Amino acid sequence: MERILVGLKRAVDYNVRVRVRGDGSGVETDGVKMSINPFDEIALEEALRIRERGEAGEVVVLSIGPADAQQQLRTGLAMGADRAILVQSDTELDALDRARIFHAVARRETPDLVLLGKQAIDDDNSQTGQMLAAIWDRPQATFASKLVLGDGKASVTREVDAGLETIEVDLPAVVTVDLRLNEPRYVKLPDIMKAKKKPLDTIPVEDLGIESSPALEVTRYAPPDARKKGVMVGSVGELVEALKQKGLV
Amino acid sequence: MPKVLVIAEHDGEQLNPSTAKTVACAAAIDGADIDVAVFSAAGGAAVAQAAALSSVARVLDVQAPVNAHALAATLAPQIVELAGDADYVLGPSTTFGKDLMPRVAALLGVNQVSDIMTVEGERTFTRPIYAGNAIITVRAPEGHTVVGTVRTASWQEVASGGSAAVESVTPGAALPGHTRFVELQSGDSDRPDLQTASRVVSGGRALGSADNFSIIYALADKIGAGVGASRAAVDAGYVPNDMQVGQTGKIIAPDLYIAIGISGAIQHLTGIKDAGTIVAINKDEEAPIFEVADIGLVADLFTAVPELTDKL
Numbered sequence: 001m002e003r004i005l006v007g008l009k010r011a012v013d014y015n016v017r018v019r020v021r022g023d024g025s026g027v028e029t030d031g032v033k034m035s036i037n038p039f040d041e042i043a044l045e046e047a048l049r050i051r052e053r054g055e056a057g058e059v060v061v062l063s064i065g066p067a068d069a070q071q072q073l074r075t076g077l078a079m080g081a082d083r084a085i086l087v088q089s090d091t092e093l094d095a096l097d098r099a100r101i102f103h104a105v106a107r108r109e110t111p112d113l114v115l116l117g118k119q120a121i122d123d124d125n126s127q128t129g130q131m132l133a134a135i136w137d138r139p140q141a142t143f144a145s146k147l148v149l150g151d152g153k154a155s156v157t158r159e160v161d162a163g164l165e166t167i168e169v170d171l172p173a174v175v176t177v178d179l180r181l182n183e184p185r186y187v188k189l190p191d192i193m194k195a196k197k198k199p200l201d202t203i204p205v206e207d208l209g210i211e212s213s214p215a216l217e218v219t220r221y222a223p224p225d226a227r228k229k230g231v232m233v234g235s236v237g238e239l240v241e242a243l244k245q246k247g248l249v
Numbered sequence: 250m251p252k253v254l255v256i257a258e259h260d261g262e263q264l265n266p267s268t269a270k271t272v273a274c275a276a277a278i279d280g281a282d283i284d285v286a287v288f289s290a291a292g293g294a295a296v297a298q299a300a301a302l303s304s305v306a307r308v309l310d311v312q313a314p315v316n317a318h319a320l321a322a323t324l325a326p327q328i329v330e331l332a333g334d335a336d337y338v339l340g341p342s343t344t345f346g347k348d349l350m351p352r353v354a355a356l357l358g359v360n361q362v363s364d365i366m367t368v369e370g371e372r373t374f375t376r377p378i379y380a381g382n383a384i385i386t387v388r389a390p391e392g393h394t395v396v397g398t399v400r401t402a403s404w405q406e407v408a409s410g411g412s413a414a415v416e417s418v419t420p421g422a423a424l425p426g427h428t429r430f431v432e433l434q435s436g437d438s439d440r441p442d443l444q445t446a447s448r449v450v451s452g453g454r455a456l457g458s459a460d461n462f463s464i465i466y467a468l469a470d471k472i473g474a475g476v477g478a479s480r481a482a483v484d485a486g487y488v489p490n491d492m493q494v495g496q497t498g499k500i501i502a503p504d505l506y507i508a509i510g511i512s513g514a515i516q517h518l519t520g521i522k523d524a525g526t527i528v529a530i531n532k533d534e535e536a537p538i539f540e541v542a543d544i545g546l547v548a549d550l551f552t553a554v555p556e557l558t559d560k561l
Contacts, residue, residue: 017515018379027383039497094360095351119497123378125363127351130321134355139322139428142348145490155431159490160344161444161499162260163435167320170427179480179497180490214393216360220386224377227522230543236556239528242544248448248505248526249472249561 001112001149001171003058004047007102007129008076009037010069011122020223027221036072039117041079043177045184046147047115048080055149058082060109064101066090070200077195078187084198085109089205095123096213099131104208106136111172113154118143118176129176139169143178250282251371254332255305256324256340256349257287259295261317266445267341267399269302269406274399275339276304276407277368284309285413286331288324290317296415305413311420318430319345325352326422332357335394339365342398342500343444354396362387362397376400380496381519401444402502402523440466443492446475449503449524451494454481455510455532455550462487464551465509468558477501479511495520510550513538530554 012018013033021028036044047059061076063069064087073084087101106114119126126142133140141156145164148155149171158165159178233239243249253275258265268285275283285299286309300308309331315323328349332338338353340346342364354361365374372389374397389395443449450472452465462482469476477494478487494501496516502523509530511517518541521527529542530553539545546553 012379014516018382020383027379096355096358096360099355121380121496124380124496125361126347127354127361127363130348130351131355133322134325134352137425139425140348140352141428142321143344158344160348160433161491163433163491165433166431168429168431173427178490179484179493213358213360214390216362216390217388218385219373219388222384222386224381224384224522227527227541227543230527230539230541230545232539232545232547234546236546236548236553236560239530239544239546239557240560243505243526243528243561246526 001056003060003109003111004050004056004113004115005106005109005111006040006044006047006059006061006076006081007114007116008040008044008061008063008072009117009120010034010063010065010072011037011120014038014121020221024221034068034071036075037117037120039119039177041184042179042181043115043117044076044079044081045182046177049182050149060085060111062087062102062105064089064093064098073200074195075187077198077200078191079185080191082198084200086200086202087205087208088202094213094215095125095127096131097210098128099135100210100213101205101208102128102132103135104210106132113171114174116174116176118178129174133174136174139173141167141169141173142176144175145178145180147175147181250280251278251336252334253278253281253283253337253339254335255283255285256328256338256346257285257295257299258341258343258345259287259289261289262293262295264295264298265343266406267343267401268299270401270404271339271341271399272302272304273404273407274365274368275337278337279371282306286311286328288316288319288327290314300413300415301409301411302413303408303411305411308413308415309418310415311418313419315424319349320428320430321349321352322428323424324349325356326424327420328353329356330420330422331418332394337395337397339397339399342400346398350396350398357394357396359393359396362389362395364400365397366400366403377519380516381522382515400500402500440469441473441475443475443477444499444501447503448472448474448505449477449501450474450507450509451477451479451511452482452487452509453479453511454485456482456487459487464554468507468554471558471561479514479517508538508542509554511538512536513541
């Protein structure tokens, strides 16, 4: 295949414990470490392995977000992507907007395969890939843990509640990836230097002429309910007693 | 009276309990008139089971050979056709619904409200973000169908015993042939299903190996529990991914949850915070799991767990 397009979302690093602002206006993201959404990193790793096997010509990474998302795209280039596209938007976008933007880029780039993470760990929506597949009118294979390409098709094993489901899809297709697909590589210093010379195009979102979707309105942010403090027991015997008292065994 | 269309999940025969939980969410919408759509190749018990769910007005029995397997690409256009004048279209936030519902939402030109925890009013819901570190209240726009997935751990199944009308429906939507089911490999299923079990025992990285997980299975089997694992244990290859409990795995709400050798990373706690009683056994008294546990025991799991199995 000629080209794989990979989505890289800039998201709060997975090690950060996010807190709701005191005034309930949002979550505290000032000065917080930002990274590539970890599932998207797995998507990129898979694309790079496909290219390294000689099954794809080029890997293009796409991010939709503020100018700062260039950092995540540079990391993607350092991992090995050939070029990067930033669709710059300084406002928060809902998933359908992102899918429409992705679709506009897919029409320009005509990828044979689009790879994304199965969800972003900020909004936990798990929507963009499926929505892109719908409006692009192409197959989707979500939660992929194995991907085999050949003959204009992809065989994708999916992690579903009932076990492992395998489906076959015609290309081009949208595949969203799960944790166990691969383990992403570490970026080496020389690669970071090399990445600075790779092409990174910025497209203002207005230039794509996307119709914006009917927005979901967030009216309140609240911290989760805390669980009541529990008791510590000193032995297995006491534990069994406590469970009996609660009528649980 | 708002019309709600619920998309049933089933395995070709039995209705999945996630459907009764999705109906519970639908019933929380003021004055809801609830239809449940069952897509299948040959009906089966699922249709009758859906018709027996309380609060359901009508079951739409959509039989077609193409519906033998739940493929989002073929189901979504049929759902859009059925959605017609529906105000809400809801599915469960299981891998079935997570795969399918965004495709439906996009075809309807709307955003989806994922993982609905509560219904707060007309078109208004709460849902978790950032692994449950924040709960947002979201309002879907007027004049558009609301598409949502229902966080099953937040809802109790509606009772059975109703008798909704069953209507056979033949959708006319053109369906794509670009996506084909090949096979499903199920995990061994002698134990209760993790997602719906009333008791769950989970193991973490401290187990140290796949072999050592046998003490977790022994305890689970003694008390008739499902078995789960932390992401760390899954990452380490001790157990398969479908046992993972947490933000990116299964979100569960058993009456009793026993976490063994699990430190309690936030992404794991997200998956269990609706559990009735959380028991933690861990060697490290500083482990964050003890902050959420109802009963905690600081002990070496390799001696404490067999002893517990023995005493129960």
